Amino acid sequence: xxxxxxxxxxxxxxxxxxxxxxxxxxxxxxxxxxxxxxxxxxxxxxxxxxxxxxxxxxxxxxxxxxxxxxxxxxxxxxxxxxxxxxxxxxxxxxxxxxxxxxxxxxxxxxxxxxxxxxxxxxxxxxxxxxxxxxxxxxxxxxxxxxxxxxxxxxxxxxxxxxxxxxxxx
Numbered sequence: 075x076x077x078x079x080x081x082x083x084x085x086x087x088x089x090x091x092x093x094x095x096x097x098x099x100x101x102x103x104x105x106x107x108x109x110x111x112x113x114x115x116x117x118x119x120x121x122x123x124x125x126x127x128x129x130x131x132x133x134x135x136x137x138x139x140x141x142x143x144x145x146x147x148x149x150x151x152x153x154x155x156x157x158x159x160x161x162x163x164x165x166x167x168x169x170x171x172x173x174x175x176x177x178x179x180x181x182x183x184x185x186x187x188x189x190x191x192x193x194x195x196x197x198x199x200x201x202x203x204x205x206x207x208x209x210x211x212x213x214x215x216x217x218x219x220x221x222x223x224x225x226x227x228x229x230x231x232x233x234x235x236x237x238x239x240x241x242x243x
Contacts, residue, residue, distance in 0.1 A: 077124045081115055081134075087188060088114065088134055094183050096142060097172050110145070114138045135188070136198045139180060146176075170220035178213035181206050 092107035099106065114137045118130070125133060171179060177199075184195040185206075196206040 077130075078119075080127050080130055081118055084131055084134060085111070085115065088138060091135065091183060091188055092138060092142075094168070094171060094187060095139075095176075095179060106145070110138055110141050113141050132190075132194055132198055135184065135190075136200075139198065167217075167221065170217055173220055174213050174216055178209045178216065181209035182213040182217070185210055 089107070089111050092111050093104050096104060096107040096110060098104040114134055117137055118134060124130075171183075174182070180199060181195060184190045184198060185192065190198065192203050192206055196203045199206065201209075
């Protein structure tokens with residue numbers, strides 16, 4: 075399997091990650107996410123570096139995250155505001171994910187959605203494993219709060235009540 079074949083095989087997952095990571099502006103396609111994937115793949119082809127498939131996957135995600143950080147930095151330096159997260163208390167898992175801080179969202183998506191190990195995720199993000207674990211724990215707690223707030227009051231109360239089993243003779 076060649077380098078281009080490896081890139082073609084990894085592209086759908088990279089698109090999924092970028093779409094979950096980068097907020098969509100408006101109701102149309104996520105142009106910023108598509109642009110980040112395109113730039114990442116272009117760099118992979120341009121470098122001519124052909125790491126093993128597993129290392130290529132790590133390199134692609136690392137590159138996409140760095141490109142997104144550079145994009146956000148450029149927006150900030152140009153005096154623009156970074157893309158706003160959706161309004162608080164919006165419903166749905168995707169919206170709740172977008173409400174998470176970017177660093178927490180990156181960590182959670184890499185481990186839970188993309189299936190990277192903690193060690194691989196920490197390498198991609200350039201952080202320690204302990205920091206990664208903290209970010210994931212914080213993201214899970216915040217995600218739970220967002221989703222819990224979206225439930226009707228009666229459903230929240232029902233979910234919080236412990237289920238006590240009784241022995242009946």
